[in-house]
Amino acid sequence: MKDYYNGKERSKNKAEKNGMWKGDSVGYFSLHKWVAKRIQKPDICPCCNINKPHDITNKGVYDRNLDNWEWLCRKCHMTKDGRMDNLIKIEPFGLTNNCIECGKVFKVTKSRLDKGTGKYCSIACYIKDRFYNKKGIV
C-alpha cells in the first residue's frame, strides 16, 4: 500500500515538471503554481513598496492571463482580498422603508426593494402578509 502511494506521488510530480497541461480545467493551486513560475517575483511588494512579496495574487479573474495576477506581500494580499469580499458580500443599507405589514421603519438595501421583499421589515412580516392576509394563496 505504501509503495503504491509513493509511486503515485512520484509520477504526479514528474508530470508537473514536464509541464504537462490539462487544458483550462486546471485546479486553483496548479494555476497559482503555473502563474508563479511565469511572473518574476519582484524584490519588493508593488503595492506598499515596503514588504517582500509573498503570494501570487489574482485580481479577480482566475485565468492564465498574466495581467490578472500580481505578487503581493502578506499584508497587501489580505487587505485586497478583504476589500474584494466586502464588495461582493456587503451592500450598504442605503434606504429606509415602512414595513407594509407592521408599519415599522427599517433599513433596506436597494436589491431587496428591487426584488420586492424590501416592502417587509422581516421574513415574518412577509409571510404574514402573503399568507394570512390571503394575498399569496387562497
Ligand SMILES: [Zn+2]
Ligand atoms: Zn505590500
Ligand SMILES: [Zn+2]
Ligand atoms: Zn414588519
